[in-house]
Amino acid sequence: KNEVEQSPQNLTAQEGEFITINCSYSVGISALHWLQQHPGGGIVSLFMLSSGKKKHGRLIATINIQEKHSSLHITASHPRDSAVYICAVSKLSGGSQGNLIFGKGTKLSVKP
């Protein structure tokens, strides 16, 4: 079983819809990252959080450490939000590596 699981794998929405992407993990972490990857493009960090909730514009990320679960919400979705959203965790491994463990990503397509 993967240490970081995302759902759904694929998501199609109509413009304006409220979107939720989920991430569950099975290891101890010090932080969780949400990343965005546009087709043919690089990867951009959206959020890094270790507790509670963060908001940037129409994007909201929450984390529940006890339940080992995080959600990324997009309000009033727009076609330009179409991308792959990746959840990654900073695993508490005891080493200095600081390795990120990545989920497989959720491909979001927002139709006009």
Place this chain on the structure above:
Amino acid sequence: NAGVTQTPKFRILKIGQSMTLQCTQDMNHNYMYWYRQDPGMGLKLIYYSVGAGITDKGEVPNGYNVSRSTTEDFPLRLELAAPSQTSVYFCASSLDSSLNTEAFFGQGTRLTVV
């Protein structure tokens, strides 16, 4: 600041050829990483560096080598390209261990080995 810059963006290699993927960052970050991204899979760590002169293997290091002679540069070397190395490669950096700091990624290098 340019952030993390990778070159080239695309490359086709023949089996057995060698090449170097370049990565440079201008944020004075100590930590740098190379990942590969295969279809339907999460990114996997190839090599990482915690500072100039220090490198270490990640999860999938076979077939690759790295060096870190300066803080800014972290090239990834493929000595004998194999079809299994067809992938998209991402370089990333962070000020400190990614345990607590944001990671910055390059634009990626799409490599095809034929």
